[in-house]
Amino acid sequence: xxxxxxxxxxxxxxxxxxxxxxxxxxxxxxxxVPPTTPEPITVEPxxxxxxxxxxxxxxxxxxxxxxxxxxxxxxxxxxxxxxxxVGKELTVTLGSNPxxxxxxxxxxxxxxxxxxxxxxxQYVGKEYETPPPxxxxxxxxxxxxxxxxxTTTIYMEYSRPWVEEEIGVWTVTITANIR
Numbered sequence: 001x002x003x004x005x006x007x008x009x010x011x012x013x014x015x016x017x018x019x020x021x022x023x024x025x026x027x028x029x030x031x032x033v034p035p036t037t038p039e040p041i042t043v044e045p046x047x048x049x050x051x052x053x054x055x056x057x058x059x060x061x062x063x064x065x066x067x068x069x070x071x072x073x074x075x076x077x078x079x080x081x082x083x084x085x086v087g088k089e090l091t092v093t094l095g096s097n098p099x100x101x102x103x104x105x106x107x108x109x110x111x112x113x114x115x116x117x118x119x120x121x122q123y124v125g126k127e128y129e130t131p132p133p134x135x136x137x138x139x140x141x142x143x144x145x146x147x148x149x150x151t152t153t154i155y156m157e158y159s160r161p162w163v164e165e166e167i168g169v170w171t172v173t174i175t176a177n178i179r
Contacts, residue, residue: 069095072170090144097137112152119143146178
């Protein structure tokens with residue numbers, strides 16, 4: 001019995017020593033530092049730099065825009081810019097999955113239809129010999145034509161139109177610069 005008590009006392013002393021060795025002293029209290037206001041930075045344009053107000057005619061053409069369906073999982077609203085010359089066509093391709101009941105708006109909302117007009121819209125699915133299985137995605141493709149110089153906005157939304165809470169679940173806003 002004395003051996004058991006002796007072992008228990010040694011075990012308890014070892015545990016207390018271990019606990020004391022592993023504990024850390026309290027961190028000293030550091031007083032808060034008051035916030036400082038940074039000095040304003042003034043940037044002077046370089047002598048040979050481009051002017052700030054660039055005309056859109058200085059930018060290259062961006063005639064094709066393609067956004068896969070997966071891109072909307074993390075970012076439900078996407079803004080894009082497209083540039084084209086008068087008479088050129090702009091092609092917008094957006095991922096779609098109509099088997100879920102969702103679809104992109106048939107007709108895009110164009111803020112100024114004298115600058116851009118919608119030429120066509122179609123769904124392009126993957127080719128199958130039989131109807132595609134549920135859950136199979138594809139793409140919706142719009143073609144727009146630049147009519148005259150100017151800037152307009154093209155807006156499209158991905159919805160299940162018969163369910164009020166599911167209108168505009170995903171949206172795309174395109175700024176179209178026609179030069």
